[in-house]
Amino acid sequence: MALKERKHIPQGRLAPLRKHSKALEEENIQKGQEVSNQADQIITEAAILEPDKSTNQTYVRPKFKTIAKGLSLMSRVRVADAAINREQQAFFSKYGISTTSCGGDAQNQVEEKQNNNNANNNRGFLCLKNVNLNGVSIWEYIRHQLIFDPFANYYYNWLGIVTLAYVYNLMLIVYRSVFIDSQVVGYFWIGIFIFLDIVTDIIYLLDCFVRSRTGYLDQGILVRDVQKVFKRYKKNRIEMWIDLIACLPFDYLFELGLQTTNPCLRFNRLIRLQRVFKFTNTTEMCVSKPNLYRIFCVCLYILILIHWNACFYYFISGVLGIDSNRWVYGKANLQALPEGIEDSLSRRYLYSYYWSTLMLSNVCEVPWPIRSSEFIIVCVDLMFGVLIFATIVGNVGSMIASSEAARRDFQSRIDNVKRFLRQRNVNKNLIQRINNWFDYIWQQNKQAILDGQDDLVLSVLPTKLQAEIAMHVHFETLRKVRLFQDCEAGLLGELVLKLKLQVFSPGDFVCRKGDVGREMYIVKKGRLQVVSDDGMKIFHTLLEGAVFGELSLLNIPGSKHGNRRSASIRSVGYTDLFVLKKADLWEALREYPEAKRMLVHKGREILLKDGLLNEDAPLEEKSPEQWNQELREQIDRLLDK
Template sequence: MTEQQKKKGIKCGILRKRTMVKHEVDAKGQSTEKVIEWIQNRFIFSDLLSLSFWKEVIFDNSMTFYEYWSALMSLLVLYNAFFLLARQTYTQLQKDQTKLWIILDYVSDAFYLVDMLVAARIGFIDDGIFVMDPKSTWMHYRKSTKFKIDILSLFPTDLLYFKIGTSYAILRINRTLRISRMEHFFDILESRTAFPNLMRILHLLVYVMLIIHLNACIYFAISLWHGLGSDNWVYPNDNINFAQLPKDHLYQTTIHKYIVSMWWSMLTLTTIGDTDPPETTFAYIYVILCDMVGVFIFAAIFGNVGAMINNSNLVEDEFRMKRDDVKNYMMSRKVSKVLQDRVINWFNYTFQTRGTLNETEALTCLPYYLQAEIAMQVHLDTLRKVRLFQDCEPGLLNELVLKLQLQVFSPGDFVCRKGDVGREMYIVKSGKLQVVSEDCTRVFKEFGEGESFGDLSMLTIPGSKHGNKRSANVRSVGFTDLFSLSKDDLLQALEIYPEAKTILIEKASEILRKDGAIDDKLAKLAEMETTEYKVTTIWQNAKKLKSMSDVNRENQQMFEEKYMERVNAARKSIEDIKNKLNI
């Protein structure tokens, strides 16, 4: 078998596997995310040339390929929007490179056609279900307005080249009907990027530049109609005789014509107005219209940019307001300057590193199951680092992962002190901690990211020498970020998983026994007390059951006696009736 045959066989296998995965997911009714992820990871651009690929593939707006494809189509739309007008207005540009423009135009048309195939394979949501059937996606696309616009944008108006010549690039102006494709691309960018405000500004600037370019082309077309150099308003803003200028003169070059036109358009539409006044009625009307459009553009730019700046500062303004409130409270209560500085430093560090004072607020708008999935991806690995929760059942970890709270400790802050009641456990996210003596003169241990402590004091361990109290003083060296889990949250989760509670207590006992923190006598005494308590509880429950059984027996006896009395009374009544009737 040749190398080419092997490659062909591999490729066919990939396509068959795509079909197999798709049908398997459809048959089982599973999520379509697996199919989409598979296509994203296995897709190669050579697949676009395969008929089998187009028969099977379904695209999704979240796919990386679709983002790149939308970017390419946006560039092609901009190519048609900018260059068709420029080539029609600055005729020398079209005449000098006619072959190049024809090649680029029909390459653009080819991509437009492929884009229709892509649009016909985009999955959609119907009644809450993501539809992946190719026939359904085609029917959905065919009935949409987008399909009609796509057909109009590819209507072969340039066939008129054969009749009136290739100098009329404006015949292809219908290609700009797909401007909404670029709008869709910017929507994707805004939803995917970490800088949405920057994307909105870029989006606005693209449209502004397009309007300025259109106005520049119209200005130069009016100048041609009036006559270049016929007055000081038309190009090149100088009253000269173009017939006497040599062909290589600066005013005769296409690039200079375009730049001067863009300069005039920019000054007019931005309402700067530092240009020569028009000298004809038509020119006055046109300038008035330009000024009106310019006012709207000016207002749109400043309005959108101002709104974006305000939106980007909302979180920072809220942070400053809270910091100022705390600062005013401390000043009014005459808190010491040292403590005030520590509080202010805590505010500044927290906002610089996290961008918010409460990161969980950002997720409150999401449903519970999505919050759980995000928390699992962010915190599950961290929770598994705790030796107490290693090899713990997934259900309990899923419950605990939503309970983790991020706390920030400043330099010198004590996270816990020896003898304190253990109400929380901690996992170090970043920073360094020290285990120090009570007078803080000696450092016994230093630990950092990924370490955990306080987990064993959260449970009541039989025979523990420390009970549920802290066994050491833990101090923050610098700014330290810790994930905390409260005892109440742990016990609440263990009520749902009672078997896990027994396992955790046994595991904690083993850990303490290895560390020499278990008193065997106390453990046996606690076990005996626990056994005695269980026996007593069982005996009391048995007595309660016996008492209830006796009560039930008495009630049953009373019921039987009353029942017999009523039966006898009924019999007597029947006998009396028979006697009266002489039966």
Template sequence: MASDREQDAEIALAMATSTNKFARLVRMMMLIKRWTTGQIQQETEERLDDRNMLMFKFFETIAGTKNLSIIGNHQEESMSWFKWTTGQNQQETEERLDDRNMLMFKFFETVAGTKNLSIIGNHQEESMSWFNKIWHLSINETNNFYYRWSAIVMLSCIYNLVLIPVMIFAEFRQSYYKPWLVANAITDVVNLFDILIQSKREFMEDGVCITEPKAMLVKYFKSRDFILDLLSVTPSDLVMLIFPNLAFVRLNRLLKIHRIFDFMERTEIRTNFPHLFRLLRLIVVCFVIFHWNACVYFLLSILYGYQDSEMEDWVFSYEKILDPLLPKCNNRLYAGTCLFDEDGLDAHERHTYVDELLDFWEPKKYVREFSNLTKKYSLSFYWSSLTLVNLGEQPSPTQLSQMLFEIVDTLLGLVIFAIIVGDIGNMVTSMNLARSTFEEKKDGCKRYMRFRKVNQVLERKVVEWFEYTWTRGQAKVDESKIVEYLPSRLHGQMSVQIHMDTIRKVRLFQDCEAGLLYELVLRLHLQIFSPGDYICRKGDVGKDCEAGLLYELVLRLHLQIFSPGDYICRKGDVGKEMYIIKRGCLEVVSPDGLKVFATLNEGAVFGELSILNIPGNKNGNRRTASIRAVGYSDLYVLTKDDLWDAIREFPDAKKSLIDKGKEILRKDNLLKESDDEAELSDMEIEGIPIEERLSKIRKNLYKLEETINKYASSFHGGNAEMKRRITQLEQRYKTRKHSIQGLYSNMNIDF
């Protein structure tokens, strides 16, 4: 009886426990539903509103008036406005939400007895964020990541290209079958990831880079590469579950070979040694062709049986590649024990004592044994190389299939040989093209000097100049041709990168507009001065150029190279260029060249005042000193025409440059303060471009026409007044004619 009660109690306890668990589960599900639909927050806000309303009613009842509620409302409004303006309202809301979420998570953990729910929530959020990142990911095919990934894919393709035919050798299958399967899996994973990478590759459409995920996917899926990539990852390896030795089922992996060519094109663009890269590419291509041909040759040897083949057979034979015999001793060190004594014997009759020779060398040699795999592959590769280069020297084929294979190899070898010779010839020609062109110019110059009977000193100086330009690299790169190839914007950016810092060193251009500096940089050209060349004197510069003007000036710089002893300019010459020393050393010397006043080094600037044509300059835009090159000197030159062409669009900068130049001349007491207007007019006519000259001439013609019209009007007015007065005089004469005649007759004057 007691046992029955105990059983009933246990059953009741179990039912109560299960009921409690079920009730807790139901409450948890209801809370989850209310929490996810926002009902908890809404109910919480409603309870807060009810509590506030009860509190206000309680205070109104005690105070007997609604002033307290009004005050409370005003206080609540002011506090809410204060919290809203200071950001506390949002912060408190976020804190309440965080507290609510924390309580909910703790509740779920308490009810469920685990933290799996929070972990699942975090994992879902992380997975969604990662999915969004991957979905919106775009890869620029010109960046380093894509290039390195292409290198990995290329190595994967080369692996399949080399290892698939090698499986024809039984020794390789027996020794490396499992590592081969692992490597196959790795390359397949690389190919799968490459499909993802290719689907995220940006592309250009109407000059715009497209990074929209759907557009990139559609572009890739419609391309031929997607079909090849998809076929290359087809799991054809499953056939090897039935036929383990059938490695050629992986031939579909070779459809990925187009990625090798893509990587080669990118590498040829990036590398600084394109000729060396082309040579390596040619070697790799030849190796792959020889490798496949060798494997096919050994496959035919297997089909025709090579185990019992002999030296004269066409197929592979172990007799064709024996293990080498190497001596154990060195006769240079052990001549007594490592050299057979043939004194008294005829070396031409060695066959008579060959047994003695064998007995002597038997203990003094050893066999260097190679594995069968090494013998098979090396002999097959040797046969393939000899056949493809048409050297022959192999046993003749005895079967039709062998003969057909030989014919195909011969034709293929002719094509390969022609490609190799042509490709190497093109590489040699392109490598020596710059040198050949330079040598032609130098030889032509030497012939011209001999024809004109130039003295040997000057001829030697010219030859040294050619050698200098080649060794320094100027002869290998033509800046003018590079400018022709590049778009104007890229040329401008490159010129600014090279010359802008140099232009900003000129005090006259330090605060110029960017547009003017840009135009000036475009007009810079290089000049190389020889040691002893005279250039011009160093002058001060100003500071008030705009950044745009400096940008224009930098684009107009061009390079000139001067030889040692060349004069860049002489005292008294009319200055038409400004010079910036890029490399080399110059000397400021006396007119006779005997006395050195100063030395100009890299970065120095001179001649900038002479290209401004400043009115009132006492030097008259002429050089005040002679400048000579000490050694080979590279100078960037800015001509007067380029300067005025650049500042044409910057009238304020032009006025600022002239004013700053006047200040510099005034500081050196070289400015004549009179006749500014007349000299300014002459300067503008000489210095500014033809369009602006015509514009100024047109304005002067308008002014002259106005002056002529003014004088003509004055002339016509005076002429009319004179006619009127003459008419009045004639009328008076007619009315007084008789009295006038009588007056003159009394004076004995005939009128």
């Protein structure tokens, strides 16, 4: 909007006015840029050293003091910008120049640069507002729709990150609170401590948001309504207050007030233990070797307990007086240090850790206490160590016992079989074959064979999940059978549940020529040979994936071999076979009559192709019920006559 009309100003006077306006603009930009750079430099400083005259040591200036100074300088930038803008507006008003005319170019350039700077500073926020996700901006999605699935992998990974942050606080807060020298800036790790403190605090704050947006199951359905989820989170007041208290910045407030740091004020970060338990319990359910994971957790607990007890010992030594007697920490209970080596921070911590290890393990090869308070501390520490290690040893023992339970049960079965063989005076050759078979079963982890196949292991699962597991394991194997290649998936799903695993030893006959066929076999692993009756001549070798005996399951009328085996089959080595019994097949076919007719028709085609079918035979063999029905009809006709 123009302040005054410019028609009364001669055209020749506009050039110097524009030049002066441009000079004001450049001065404005230059001053603002200088002060902004100075503020950014102060904010981004990693640490500022300040000498302490009382101790002649150098400490880190509290980080909030630096940030406050930077913010103050940034406010000065805004004040300077406003003052120069007012001066420029007054200049234009004095000479009656429109800000959109003679000074319009300069003003537009200033506004354009300011807009570009604001755009760069707020780029992340603008991206959240402008980018769409299913028709909704990401910012609106986060505010009103974002819900976390507690069963998703990303949620489990987030729990792992929170657990790492908690372990950092658990180990470092007590260490930095007790060993004061760790706060000296000359100590190498102080910069890393400050950085990790900020990172873990950010993780805690983000976890509060994650917990308030974590869905829950209602009647088996994941609730994704933001209001319901947050309302449920507020109802659980204990967890909500734990989250809030754990995020209270007592240490930062202390730094602002007293201009110094105190790690003791970070102990409130340790109350979020339930998130760690949730992560460890979930991990125990997911890992393939839970016993090994439990042993790892127990070892980690031992190290943490020894660490805390070491810090407690050094703290008590400081309270009672360093180097006041042999029991507390001091030169008296240290071994003679080589010349030139000082009593460093690492040595003080390692000695405290060594003392803690001896006390909690009840070795007690430490200096005897002298004061009454020292005796009390030692007694409490010893009792605490006894309870801890009794619990640990008990847990480790139960883990080892559970891991060896399968082995003990297996060995008990072997002992029972051996006892039976001795009582029946079985020859040594057969006993050796049985022992070899047991050894192969154990080495190949086929314990389920002795437990009534896999049914006992999977019996706790619902039938639908059992079928899916069986389909995943056996479906492709069953598809290889030419008799079942065109069967519908429902029938195959029934049949895969019927497959059983059997293991044959070297030299065992799976079947002999002339035996009644009641099973179909699929070679999973190993090698079989089709041999003559005496076993001397080898006709054919069956490898992995081969199928035999399937036609004997169908009772096809006109088969020249009937239900008898047409050849003898012998195992070359240890062979794993999937077995489908005839009774199981016919039980499944009761619900699939069309599939039954299709299988019989396909079986007849296979026999006809191989020249093993009598074509004059009926297409379908009559069942006993059909024979009884025809017999009754004939009797009724005779009686009527």
